[in-house]
Amino acid sequence: MKRKIKIIILSILFIAACGTGINLFQDSDEVAMGMQFDEEIRKNEKDYPIYNDPELKKYVDERIFQEILKSPEIKKKSVYNYQLELIDDDSVLNAFAVPGGYVYLYTGLMKYLDSEAALAGVLGHEIAHAERRHATQRITAAYGIQIVASLALGNNPSQISVMAANLFGGLGLLANSRANEDESDLYSIKYLQTTRYYPGSVKFFFEKLKDDGKVSSGGSGIQTFLSTHPEPIDRINTTNERIKVLNLPILTYKDDGIGIFRKEYNNKIKGRLK
Numbered sequence: 340m341k342r343k344i345k346i347i348i349l350s351i352l353f354i355a356a357c358g359t360g361i362n363l364f365q366d367s368d369e370v371a372m373g374m375q376f377d378e379e380i381r382k383n384e385k386d387y388p389i390y391n392d393p394e395l396k397k398y399v400d401e402r403i404f405q406e407i408l409k410s411p412e413i414k415k416k417s418v419y420n421y422q423l424e425l426i427d428d429d430s431v432l433n434a435f436a437v438p439g440g441y442v443y444l445y446t447g448l449m450k451y452l453d454s455e456a457a458l459a460g461v462l463g464h465e466i467a468h469a470e471r472r473h474a475t476q477r478i479t480a481a482y483g484i485q486i487v488a489s490l491a492l493g494n495n496p497s498q499i500s501v502m503a504a505n506l507f508g509g510l511g512l513l514a515n516s517r518a519n520e521d522e523s524d525l526y527s528i529k530y531l532q533t534t535r536y537y538p539g540s541v542k543f544f545f546e547k548l549k550d551d552g553k554v555s556s557g558g559s560g561i562q563t564f565l566s567t568h569p570e571p572i573d574r575i576n577t578t579n580e581r582i583k584v585l586n587l588p589i590l591t592y593k594d595d596g597i598g599i600f601r602k603e604y605n606n607k608i609k610g611r612l613k
Contacts, residue, residue, distance in 0.1 A: 369438040369472065372439060380424075399425070419469060429446050433445050455603055464527040465523075467523035470526065517570060524541050537598035538582065539578050542592075549572065554571045554572065
């Protein structure tokens with residue numbers, strides 16, 4: 340009887356989750372799912388070839404990624420397996436995160452950016468997706484109550500691995516909503532406030548895309564990125580408004596000086612990329 344009541348409660352929560360962002364997964368589920376995603380990615384060398392430069396990876400990880408993770412605003416650093424990996428594909432201007440703190444960065448994006456601050460803004464944004472549990476929120480809403488309830492009840496832990504393998508095809512379910520993107524932009528600013536990097540740099544990538552004619556207010560541009568990161572122009576404006584509230588200067592991707600680290604990026608990162 341208690342089991343039946345629990346399932347009914349979970350069913351009600353699931354219906355509510357479709358509209359309110361409720362998440363029926365636990366942090367332990369996020370970690371298990373992330374490990375499976377990472378395994379699948381590493382097995383799929385054709386689509387996700389790992390970039391083989393340990394020194395470059397070490398620099399980006401220690402200099403930027405770990406610097407962001409020091410932020411007191413990041414609450415799950417002792418729970419999730421925060422890891423950074425570089426994907427060797429110069430044709431893709433993108434980065435993505437999967438549950439449990441795994442973040443993947445394409446060489447195409449690294450070559451396109453031109454400052455450590457710009458890269459820090461992107462990485463802060465992806466960390467926020469993991470911290471705010473956006474992927475499993477969407478999984479909760481997209482999967483049937485039977486599977487989600489089974490996982491929540493602890494009856495079928497192996498289902499997490501099966502789900503991860505099924506989701507892996509194209510990472511389609513990991514495409515982020517406008518609300519997810521806005522929240523991640525906001526938290527990127529919060530994270531970077533306690534680092535060496537300019538807090539508003541999450542918008543630098545979009546500004547450069549705009550100046551290069553790759554996006555417009557109508558939403559046209561590079562399909563691979565824009566399919567998961569909608570409304571770049573609005574996000575530039577929103578970030579500027581948030582920076583104003585913080586009484587910080589509104590810088591653009593063209594600026595240099597404190598918090599930007601353009602020279603370091605060109606010497607230590609962009610100059611090493613083959």
